[in-house]
Amino acid sequence: MAISRLNALAAQIGGARSDGIECGKDAAKEFGFAPNHRNLNHGSFGTYPKLLRSLVNHYQDEAEARPDRFIRYDYPSLLDKSRDAVAKYINAPTSTIVLIPNATTGLNTVLQNLVFQPGDAIIYFATIYGACEKTVDFITETTPAESHKVDYEFPISDQDLLGRFEDAIRSLKNKGKHVKLAIFDTIVSLPGVRMPFERLTALCKEHSILSCIDGAHGIGHIPLDLTDLDPDFFFSNAHKWLYAPRGCAVFYVPERNQHLIRSTMPTSHGFIPRPVEGKVINNPLPPTGKSDFVTNFQFVGTTDDTPYLCISAALEWRSRITYAGRKGEEAITAYNLRLAREAGVVVSTSLSTEVMENAERTLGECNFSNVRLPLCFSEVARGEHAQAVKIGQWIAKVLVEEYDTFIAIIVYNGSWWVRMSAQVYLTIEDFEWAGKVLKEVCGRVESGEWER
Template identity: 70%
Template sequence: MARPTQASTIECGRDAAKHFSFASGYCNLNHGSFGSYPLAVRDVLRHYQDEAEAKPDTFIRYDYPKLLDKSREALANYLNAPLSSIVLLSNATTGINTVLRSLVYKPNEVIIYFATIYGACEKTVEYITETTPASSHKISYTYPIPDDDLLSRFEHAISTIQSNGQTPKLAIFDTIVSLPGVRMPFARLTQLCKRHNILSCIDGAHGIGQIPLDLTALDPDFFVSNCHKWLHVPRGCAGFYVPERNQHLIRSTLPTSHGFIPVPRDGAVINNPLPPGSGKSAFVTNFEFVGTLDNSPYLCIPAALRWRSRLCWQGKQGEEAITAYTQHLAREAGGVVSGVLGTEVMENAEGTLGECNFSNVRLPISFVAHASSDPNQAVKIGHWIAKVLTEEYNTFIAIIFYAEAWWVRLSSQVYLTIADFEWGGKVLQEVCQRVRKGEWQGRESSKL
C-alpha cells in the first residue's frame, strides 16, 4: 500500500476525532466493548448495503463472495497468515463456540481455561461439559500476578489433570482479558500447549487492531478476534484463523449451513441453492454463507485498513502510529485518573499487564464500609455507577467488582486525548463521592 501524502494524513487525537460520528458532547471512554468506526468506513458500509438492496440476488449470490475474498485477503496479509486459514464470522464468541462445539470429546478429556475467561465462553464450556463426555479445569488466580506465575499455574494444572488419569485436550486463553483489561502472555501459553500436545484456542477478541499480531509466528491451533472492536470495522465482524492442519476438526459453522459436508450415505443428497464453488477449500466455502445476514461489515476491512494507514503521531505512520499513540495514552490515562482518585493502576511487577490499550484503576470505595461486605450490594453499586455515567454524564466507563474492589477499565483510542481522561477522572471522583453518601440506595437524590 502506498504511503499516503502529507495532505491526507490524520493526526491522532483531536484531528482523528473529527472523523467519527459521536453525538455532540458524548465522550466515548469505553471503546473496548463495542468499538467504533470512522465516517469513511461508514460510507463504504452503506455503499454495500445499497448494492445489496439494488440487486439482492446479483449481489448476495455472485458479487458478495468475490468481495468477501478481498476482505479475507486484506486481513490475512494484516495478520501474516495464509489466506486459506482465514474466514470471517460475526464475533469472537461465535468463533469460540464454533471450536468448542465442533470438537469431538472422549471420556476423560479435559478443557482447560483461566479464571478471567469471558463469561459467555465460560458458559459455553459449561454447556459442553453438560452435553459431552468432556470435563473442565479452571485455573484460579487474582490479578495482578506475574506472567511466570500464570504460566506455572498452567503447567501445574496440566500435571494435576494427567495425574488423575485424564487428558488435557484444549486450552482456552485470551490475548487481552476483557475485564479487567490486562494482557496475557498468550505467546508463551501457546508454546506450552505445543510442548504438552494440547490444542490452543486463543480468544483474541481484543487483539486485532490493538496489538501487533503475526499468526504465522504465533501458530495457534485456533484463533478468533473481533475486527469491530479495535480495527475500526463496523459491528459485527471477526476474523477466524484455523491452520490447514486443523480444518478437518471444524466441520460445521454456527448455525450449520449449506457448506456443511455430511458423512456420505447411500442415496442421500441435500440440495444446495447457492452457486457452485470456485475451487475454494471446504473450510472456506463452509463459512462463505451462513444464513441470511447483513454481512456488509465483513466487506469493510480493506477500507478500515486504508483509513488507519493515514493516521500519524510523532513521526510515525499507520499501524506503528496507532499502537504507539494508544498505548502511550492508556498509560498516561491510568496515571492521571488514579492520581485524581488517590488510588492505583492494576499492574504486575514486570509491567506486562498494561502492554495494551487498557488501564485499570481502582475506585476509592470501601467494600466493607459502603457495601457491607456483601458481593450482591457491590454488584448493585457497579450497575448504579454505570447507569449514572450514561444518564447524567454522557459517557460510559466499563466497571468490574474484582478482588473485593471496584475497578474501571479505561479504553484509549486514536480519537481521545489526555484531556478526556482528566475529565473522566473528575467525573469518577464525583460519582464515587455520591456512592459514599449512599445515593446508590436512593437515600440521596441530588447531584453534587
C-alpha cells in the same frame, strides 16, 4: 456493481497519501460521536470512522438493487478480498482465514465442532470472558468433556500464571485425564490486561494440547503474526480495535485443523454430511472452487454481512493516522499505549488509588488501564458482593445519564475497578475529566445516594 461510486468512496477513505490524520482531536472529527459524548469505553463495542459508513451503505444498496446477483455472485469475490487483506495484516495464509460475526461465535464454533470422549478435559482461565465460560459449561453439560479452571487474581506475574497452567496440566494428567484443549485470551476483557498468550501457546505445543486463543481484543490492538504464533484456533473481533463496522470478526484455523471444523454456527449449505448410501449432498449456491472450510463459511444464512467487506477500507484508513512522526500502525500502537499508561496515572492520582499492574509491568502492555475506585468495600457494600455489583451498576447508569459517557466497571478482588480504553480519538484531557467525574460520583456513593 456501481464501480464509479465505489472507486470514489475508496479514494475518499484512503485520501491522498500526504493527507494524514493526527491522533487526538483531529482523529475525533473522523468519528460520529454526539457533540458532548466522550467515548471512554471503546473496548466493549468499538466504533468506526464515518467514511466507512458510506461504504457499508453502498454495499447494502447494491444488495437491495439486485439481491440475488449481489448475494450469490458479487459478495463472494468481495469477501475474498477482505480475507486476503486481513490475512496479510496478521501474516497468515488466506486459506486459513474466514469471517464470522464476533469472537463468541468463534469459540462456539470450535467447541461445538470438536468431538469429546470420556476423560477429555478443557482448561480455561479465571478471567475468561463470561459468555465463553458459559459456552464451556454448556459443552460439559452436553458432551463427556470435563473442564478445569486455572484460578488466580490479578495482578499476578506472567511466570506465576504460566506455572499455574502447567500445574493444572500435570494435575489432570495425574488423574488420568486427557487435556484436549486450552482456552486463553490475548487481552482479558475485565480487567483489561494483557495475557502471556505467546508463551501459553508454546506450552500447549509442548504438552500436545490444542490452543484456542480468544483474541477478541487482539487484531488492531497489538501486533499479531499468526504464522509465527501458530495457534490451533484463533478468533478476533475486527469491529473493536481494527475500526471495521459491527459485527465482524476474523476466524483463523490452520489447514492441519480445518477437518475438525465441519460446521458453521448455525449449520448451513456448506456443511458436508458423512456419506449415507442413497443420500445426495446438494449445495444450492454457486460452486466456489475453494476449500470445503472456506466454502462452508462463505454463506451462513441470510444475514447482513456487509461489515465483512469493509476490512480493506478500515486498513486503508488506519494507514493515514499520524503521531509524533510515525504513521499508520506504528502511530496507532505508539499513541494508544502511551495514552493508556498516562490515563492510568492521571485517573489514579485524581482518586488517590492505584493502577492494576504486576511487577513485570506486562499487564498494561495494551490499550487498557485499570484503576481502583476509592470506595471501602466493607463499609460501602457491607462486604457483600451482590451489593457491590448493584453499586457498580448505579455508577454506570449515572455516568450514562448525567455525564454522557460510559466507563466499564468491575467488582474484583474486594474492590471496584474501572477500565479505561485509550483510543486515537481521545486525549489526556478526556481522562483528566474522567478522574474528576469518578471522584465526584464516588462521593455520591459514599453519601448513600445509590440507595435512595
